[in-house]
Amino acid sequence: xxxxxxxxxxxxxxxxxxxxxxxxxxxxxxxxxxxxxxxxxxxxxxxxxxxxxxxxxxxxxxxxxxxxxxxxxxxxxxxxxxxxxxxxxxxxxxxxxxxxxxxxxxxxxxxxxxxxxxxxxxxxxxxxxxxxxxxxxxxxxxxxxxxxxxxxxxxxxxxxxxxxxxxxxxxxxxxxxxxxxxxxxxxxxxxxxxxxxxxxxxxxxxxxxxxxxxxxxxxxxxxxxxxxxxxxxxxxxxxxxxxxxxxxxxxxxxxxxxxxxxxxxxxxxxxxx
Numbered sequence: 001x002x003x004x005x006x007x008x009x010x011x012x013x014x015x016x017x018x019x020x021x022x023x024x025x026x027x028x029x030x031x032x033x034x035x036x037x038x039x040x041x042x043x044x045x046x047x048x049x050x051x052x053x054x055x056x057x058x059x060x061x062x063x064x065x066x067x068x069x070x071x072x073x074x075x076x077x078x079x080x081x082x083x084x085x086x087x088x089x090x091x092x093x094x095x096x097x098x099x100x101x102x103x104x105x106x107x108x109x110x111x112x113x114x115x116x117x118x119x120x121x122x123x124x125x126x127x128x129x130x131x132x133x134x135x136x137x138x139x140x141x142x143x144x145x146x147x148x149x150x151x152x153x154x155x156x157x158x159x160x161x162x163x164x165x166x167x168x169x170x171x172x173x174x175x176x177x178x179x180x181x182x183x184x185x186x187x188x189x190x191x192x193x194x195x196x197x198x199x200x201x202x203x204x205x206x207x208x209x210x211x212x213x214x215x216x217x218x219x220x221x222x223x224x225x226x227x228x229x230x231x232x233x234x235x236x237x238x239x240x241x242x243x244x245x246x247x248x249x250x251x252x253x254x255x256x257x258x259x260x261x262x263x264x265x266x267x268x269x270x271x272x273x
Contacts, residue, residue: 007239008244009078035062061185075197078204137150188239209236211264237267
């Protein structure tokens with residue numbers, strides 16, 4: 001049996017649950033394989049792998065790297081699996097996390113000027129090493145300054161041209177692929193249906209892309225057809241996952257609802273080679 005969710009986020013990045021809490025859920029649902037793909041960090045990969053084994057679930061080292069294609073002006077997320085080293089991934093990831101943390105601190109400053117009461121120290125306690133906007137939204141909810149995680153504050157301040165609707169400069173998508181490959185991992189294009197970035201696939205294949213995320217909540221029927229076509233043309237394997245964030249994802253899918261394609265078994269077969 002192969003019941004794999006290969007796209008899951010924990011509190012290490014922008015998920016609301018710990019790896020242990022997620023593994024309890026996965027075990028109850030009959031999950032056999034999992035990948036914790038926290039953003040731009042490999043910090044807990046080995047710990048998560050050993051923890052999963054204690055639940056009878058096989059895990060693989062994984063990361064989701066935030067990137068950008070500056071020609072098409074599209075965001076690009078690259079999943080990295082089974083890396084043997086972390087130097088190249090961490091070099092890029094540390095810079096991205098630094099920028100993201102600084103960006104969110106600017107958002108806290110703006111929100112306080114708008115009349116909200118946000119303790120940066122308290123948000124840090126929720127967040128850990130890097131602050132994400134989800135941590136700010138969670139703080140506002142917990143302190144009674146917001147009615148919902150993704151309510152009016154999210155829509156009017158963090159999105160739709162609001163005062164906190166600004167982003168960071170990301171590394172080039174090819175750089176993320178190359179970093180994963182240099183560290184001995186497999187690079188996979190995440191949720192192309194969500195970011196409508198199919199046009200980047202040929203260039204990423206040239207950089208070393210190995211697969212595409214086929215099953216994802218945001219990939220519709222036509223998206224999956226395109227993915228199958230690209231996979232056939234370039235000899236790419238297919239993965240899948242729920243992109244689970246717990247309550248930190250607006251209308252997020254439940255754990256295990258987007259199981260990985262059978263061809264992703266190669267990740268675990270190649271793991272010890």
